[in-house]
Amino acid sequence: MDQQTKQALKHDQFIDTTTHGLEWAGDHRKSVIRTSLIALGVIAVAIVISVVVNIRTDAAAVAFGAAMQTYQAPLVTPGQPADPGVKTYNTAEERAKAANAQFLAVADKYGWTTDGRNAKYLAGLTYLEEGQTQSAEATLKQVADGWNKQVASLAKEALADLYHQTGRDAQAIELYTQLTDHPTDAVPAGLAQIQLAELYAAQGKMDQANKIYAQLKDKDKNAKGTPGPAGALAAQKLNPAGAAGPGL
Numbered sequence: 001m002d003q004q005t006k007q008a009l010k011h012d013q014f015i016d017t018t019t020h021g022l023e024w025a026g027d028h029r030k031s032v033i034r035t036s037l038i039a040l041g042v043i044a045v046a047i048v049i050s051v052v053v054n055i056r057t058d059a060a061a062v063a064f065g066a067a068m069q070t071y072q073a074p075l076v077t078p079g080q081p082a083d084p085g086v087k088t089y090n091t092a093e094e095r096a097k098a099a100n101a102q103f104l105a106v107a108d109k110y111g112w113t114t115d116g117r118n119a120k121y122l123a124g125l126t127y128l129e130e131g132q133t134q135s136a137e138a139t140l141k142q143v144a145d146g147w148n149k150q151v152a153s154l155a156k157e158a159l160a161d162l163y164h165q166t167g168r169d170a171q172a173i174e175l176y177t178q179l180t181d182h183p184t185d186a187v188p189a190g191l192a193q194i195q196l197a198e199l200y201a202a203q204g205k206m207d208q209a210n211k212i213y214a215q216l217k218d219k220d221k222n223a224k225g226t227p228g229p230a231g232a233l234a235a236q237k238l239n240p241a242g243a244a245g246p247g248l
Contacts, residue, residue, distance in 0.1 A: 060110035067102035096129035117151050153187040190220050190230025213237045
């Protein structure tokens with residue numbers, strides 16, 4: 001086949017292909033336009049959702065910040081005048097009650113945000129400070145069952161302390177064991193073990209407490225052999241006289 005014939009065939013094939021493509025586009029024009037509009041609609045919805053999420057996240061941060069300001073507000077000091085423009089409270093319970101209402105509002109409205117989850121946890125803590133142990137327990141349980149492991153571990157730690165304070169040591173031990181087996185950055189295993197050992201010590205079970213302290217003292221070290229925070233505290237618990245220093 002000579003070159004001229006090849007070129008003619010290629011030209012004819014190109015025309016056929018192009019013509020077929022144009023015919024297909026014409027036949028499916030409405031479908032193409034409809035698909036493009038759907039795609040544009042999805043993009044627009046995604047943009048709107050992103051904007052709304054950002055706005056609500058920012059609003060949650062502002063509301064949480066206001067609640068934290070209340071939670072950290074100074075208490076009235078007898079004989080000392082309050083600073084002008086600074087909100088103060090007469091008692092820690094009064095302050096906790098005010099902060100609790102704000103934390104609950106943030107959790108109810110923005111529960112899916114990080115600030116909303118943190119607010120729920122702090123609502124549990126402020127219930128404790130108010131002396132409302134039943135409400136505190138119910139709230140902390142909700143947080144402990146949540147999917148965020150960091151906040152859940154903090155709630156479990158607070159629950160364990162509440163159980164110990166209310167005479168339910170078996171439940172407290174169970175939670176401290178869970179926190180030891182599944183540590184988080186918020187509640188490291190060493191912290192959970194120290195608290196478990198202190199619970200045993202409060203029960204008068206010094207053998208079990210000292211066993212945990214000894215394990216931590218040997219285990220919680222860096223590569224150079226320097227004790228970590230839990231290891232150093234465990235060493236102090238094992239030898240309080242040495243930790244106090246000579247002559248004290």
